Amino acid sequence: MRFALANFKSSSGGLDPQKVSTIAQVAETEVFIETGTYLGDTVQAMLGVFESVYSIELSPELYKQALTRFAEESRVKLLLGDSSRKLSEAAQASRGRNAMFWLDAHWSGGNTARSDENTPIVGELKSIRSCGLENSVIMIDDLRYFIDVPSGFDVHEANHGYPLIRDLLAQIRELWPDRVAVINGDILFLFPDNVYSRLEVSAVLSATNRLRSGGASAEERPALEEIIANAEGDERELILALPVTFHHSLQYGIGGEYVYWRALVRERDEAFDAARADFALARKCGLTIPARAWE
Incomplete structure (x- = not known):
């Protein structure tokens, strides 16, 4: 499969099911596990791709809204709580099936929830590592925030507290020495070596x-x-x-x-x-x- 520079998100902000489907087929993933339910648009989109969809939300209000939206959908499992702790619960519920993780839980102001940090990404990665799902694919959203935010621009406290990309990659290498990391646009993909070997990465x-x-x-x-x-x-x-x-x-x-x-x-x-x-x-x-x- 050709893996080119692409936008894996739709105009609504959720993941593009067609693009995700191509990765899911190559990786043979059956379960989608998301952190940061928000309005549930990604959950809805992924129902057309995966057998089961799990989504974790920290905000009780947004969680209740999602419960109402997906009340009639048995393939959706919603979890309330800190994603760093709830990821293992979702992984266990997947019963060992290959999973695709979509890590998008972070505070961005407005009605989004904040835990102890603006982003729980390091704790999430450690939690996934402890689950032992070696053939899973991990996608981390919003890579543009993983920088040393410069001065001379407008300021929003939600933009701070992210590890630098190089530090994030070092953490990943420590957790998964055999994983291949590819930053595609605004998303970091972590592939098992046997999945990456099936991809034809474009020169761009x-x-x-x-x-x-x-x-x-x-x-x-x-x-x-x-x-x-x-x-x-x-x-x-x-x-x-x-x-x-x-x-x-x-x-x-x-x-x-x-x-x-x-x-x-x-x-x-x-x-x-x-x-x-x-x-x-x-x-x-x-x-x-x-x-x-x-x-």
């Missing part, structure tokens, strides 16, 4: 992942930038669209990577004024980007 996705994960040297960067700049088809369209999709985050200095990628495409197109503005914004967001010869 490989380049964006390498730049994003901090694994690229200064000598490698120009070649990776060129691959991104020459993206075609759906990958090119996504690169141009991502800064628009996450424009609300950019007011807080979050999402600079997506502006950087768009700048590379615009530079390739010789749209230098637009590229200059994008490079400037990406640098303001905290990215270290070499000066261009034409700047």
Whole structure:
């Protein structure tokens, strides 16, 4: 299966069932386990993909709303409580079947719930590791927040407290030395090696992942930038669209990577004024980007 740079979320904010289905088929996963039910849109979408759907919600109010929404759906199991603790309960209920975990529990203001931290991601990963589901696929949402939030932008306390991507990846390597991590757009995928071996990762996705994960040297960067700049088809369209999709985050200095990628495409197109503005914004967001010869 070709694994290209893509947006795995629908316009409503839930996961795209068609895109998720392709991963589920390759990984042979039967159960979907989500943290952060919110309004239940992802639960609804995943019913068309998986045999069983489990969802964990911290907010009693949102949990009750979801109970009402899915009262007639026997394949949905809703759990109330801290996701770091409830994940093991959901995993045990899956009776050893291969699972896909969607980790999207975090405080984002509004009517969302907050536990002791803005994001429970580290505790969630440790909980999943203790369950022993070795053939599971793990997806972590909102990777744009896993940065050192820069100054000079609007401030929202919900944007802080996330581990840096490099620290998150180090934690993952400690928990699962044999897992392969791929950052695709705003989602981090963790694949068992036997699943990853069935994927054909596109050159563009490989380049964006390498730049994003901090694994690229200064000598490698120009070649990776060129691959991104020459993206075609759906990958090119996504690169141009991502800064628009996450424009609300950019007011807080979050999402600079997506502006950087768009700048590379615009530079390739010789749209230098637009590229200059994008490079400037990406640098303001905290990215270290070499000066261009034409700047």
